[in-house]
Amino acid sequence: DAKTTQPNSMESNEEEPVHLPCNHSTISGTDYIHWYRQLPSQGPEYVIHGLTSNVNNRMASLAIAEDRKSSTLILHRATLRDAAVYYCILSPTGNTPLVFGKGTRLSVIA
Amino acid sequence: DTGVSQDPRHKITKRGQNVTFRCDPISEHNRLYWYRQTLGQGPEFLTYFQNEAQLEKSRLLSDRFSAERPKGSFSTLEIQRTEQGDSAMYLCASSIGTYNTEAFFGQGTRLTVV
Numbered sequence: 001d002a003k004t005t006q007p008n009s010m011e012s013n014e015e016e017p018v019h020l021p022c023n024h025s026t027i028s029g030t031d032y033i034h035w036y037r038q039l040p041s042q043g044p045e046y047v048i049h050g051l052t053s054n055v056n057n058r059m060a061s062l063a064i065a066e067d068r069k070s071s072t073l074i075l076h077r078a079t080l081r082d083a084a085v086y087y088c089i090l091s092p093t094g095n096t097p098l099v100f101g102k103g104t105r106l107s108v109i110a
Numbered sequence: 111d112t113g114v115s116q117d118p119r120h121k122i123t124k125r126g127q128n129v130t131f132r133c134d135p136i137s138e139h140n141r142l143y144w145y146r147q148t149l150g151q152g153p154e155f156l157t158y159f160q161n162e163a164q165l166e167k168s169r170l171l172s173d174r175f176s177a178e179r180p181k182g183s184f185s186t187l188e189i190q191r192t193e194q195g196d197s198a199m200y201l202c203a204s205s206i207g208t209y210n211t212e213a214f215f216g217q218g219t220r221l222t223v224v
Contacts, residue, residue, distance in 0.1 A: 034212075043114075043201050043215030044153065087152055097143055097166065098213060100152030 004088045009105040012078045020073040020104055022088030027068050032091045034098065035062065035073045037084040044087065044100075047073065083108045114216035116202050122222045123192055130188045131219045135204030142185050143213065144177055145201040146170070153201055159185060160207060192223045 005023040012018040024033065034049040048055055048062045050071075055062040061074040075082055087103040115134040123129050135142050140161050145153035156175070157167045161182035171177075174192075179185040189196055199220050203213040 041217075043203070043217050044213075045215065046212035049212070085152075097155045097158050099155060100145075102150075102152050 004090060004101055006086075006088055006101065006104045008102065009107065011107045011109060012075075014080060014108055014110050015077050018075040018078045018082070018106065020075075020086050020088075020106065021070065022072070023070045024088070024090055025069045027090055028092070030092065033062065033064060033068075033071050034089040034091050035060070036087045036089065036098070036100075037082075038087070038103070039081075039084045047086070049091075078106075078108045080108050080110060082106065114202055114204055114214050116200075116216035116219050118219055119217065120220045120222075122224060125194060125223055126191055128188065128190045129192060129221065130186050131200055131202075131221075133185045133187070133202030133204075133216060135184070135202070136214055137183075139204035139206055139214070140182065141205045141207035141213075142179055143203040143205075144185070144187050145203065147199040147201060147218070148197075156187075189221075192221075194223045197221055197223045 032049050032051050035047040036044040037047050038044045048057055048060050050062045050064055063072045085103040085105050087100050089098050117132045121129055143158040144156040146156055147153040155168050156171050157177050159179040162179050174190045177187045199218040201215055201218045203215040205211050205213040
């Protein structure tokens with residue numbers, strides 16, 4: 001499985017934008033980039049995914065580098081409820097099971 | 111539909127006992143996954159089903175672990191002769207199973223082996 005590298009932790013002030021980076025230098029051409037997050041005492045939840053183009057949804061935006069070797073999850077206005085562990089995952093063609101790393105623990109300060 | 115449901119939410123058992131967990135996926139989802147998560151780590155894949163067929167098992171899944179999905183709906187995960195190292199959160203997820211669709215996770219069953 002292609003690997004991803006994320007910072008262990010990040011901190012943000014409430015109501016400010018947050019940019020969560022992910023490096024995936026060995027990504028293959030058919031790997032989708034998925035982001036999930038896990039709130040305390042909850043199972044992971046889907047945030048967003050993309051292949052080549054930037055993606056937006058109601059939760060976040062995903063910016064994918066032109067060479068696809070890195071991506072950034074953008075939370076436009078962090079709230080206390082966004083404090084969670086964020087996982088960047090590469091999913092090969094064929095809908096194989098997600099392989100999680102350690103993720104980035106995001107703390108949001110009021 | 112209220113999402114993926116797992117039962118029980120918490121289980122404390124003595125070492126050497128057998129335990130069984132149940133997962134009810136979202137009704138139209140044909141894929142079902144089991145993961146295990148220990149403190150400070152991301153979820154580790156254990157096994158998954160497409161309908162009633164078990165398609166893949168991780169090498170983490172020792173022969174003390176068995177999973178079933180007899181009618182392609184709910185699934186059970188059994189651990190025989192539990193060990194303290196089995197203490198973890200056991201997560202179930204389901205998905206429609208088409209290309210790169212999102213997986214929906216339950217809240218997990220926390221197992222403590224004493």
